Amino acid sequence: MTTLPADRHAARLAHAEAHARAQGLALTPLRHQVYAAIVASERPIGAYELLDALAPERGRMPPTTVYRALDFLVAHGFVHRIESKNAFVACCEVGVPHRSQFLMCDRCGATVEIPGAELADQLSHSAPAHGFEVHRQVIELSGLCAECARAAKDGAGPGEPPTS
Ligand SMILES: [Zn+2]
Ligand SMILES: [Zn+2]
Missing domain, CATH: 1.10.10.10 (Winged helix-like DNA-binding domain superfamily/Winged helix DNA-binding domain)
Structure with missing residues (x-):
């Protein structure tokens, strides 16, 4: 559906x-x-x-x-x-309190939010060991989304059919 x-x-x-x-x-x-x-x-x-x-x-x-x-x-x-x-x-x-990470596609700009505190907690807990005081924590990963990764392999732009 x-x-x-x-x-x-x-x-x-x-x-x-x-x-x-x-x-x-x-x-x-x-x-x-x-x-x-x-x-x-x-x-x-x-x-x-x-x-x-x-x-x-x-x-x-x-x-x-x-x-x-x-x-x-x-x-x-x-x-x-x-x-x-x-x-x-x-x-x-x-409406649900959470912390998030973001996956961002360099090619088409698509952004996926991945809620989850584990990684964020791990980072904020290990920062004091480095004498570092965290004021703001943002985790953003850049790369290619599934569609663009496929298109890149095929040598075509996003949404275009493979040329070979
Ligand atoms: Zn959110
Ligand atoms: Zn993309």
């Missing part, structure tokens, strides 16, 4: 709305629009791309307006910030 992306997006929005209601978080129309644009994006999306995506609905907004909405969405776990790209992805399990 396949689920259309639009249905998946609608389900994620509904889940986030329910979470916001349950937690008494104010998902204002702007925050909702920013979140919806991030959910709709298939890859991490930056603040300026978000401004472009929202322009038809909201007109030109100052970047700080979008940054404030992003701060809220990150602080409450609706989205994660991909540090190496200065971009944002929708969290795969809003």
Whole structure:
């Protein structure tokens, strides 16, 4: 059974709305629009791309307006910030406290969130042994997604049929 992306997006929005209601978080129309644009994006999306995506609905907004909405969405776990790209992805399990690692494709930009505290805990516990105080911990792995790895082997671009 396949689920259309639009249905998946609608389900994620509904889940986030329910979470916001349950937690008494104010998902204002702007925050909702920013979140919806991030959910709709298939890859991490930056603040300026978000401004472009929202322009038809909201007109030109100052970047700080979008940054404030992003701060809220990150602080409450609706989205994660991909540090190496200065971009944002929708969290795969809003409302469940977790730490995550990210697999990022260099070729198509697809990003997969892998929730799990084990690796993060191991790192943060071993840091003090090096006299290091951790302030922020982000684990991002770059490489090729399955589709792009296959395409690279076949010598074709993503989505193109093999040439041989
Ligand atoms: Zn997450
Ligand atoms: Zn890829």
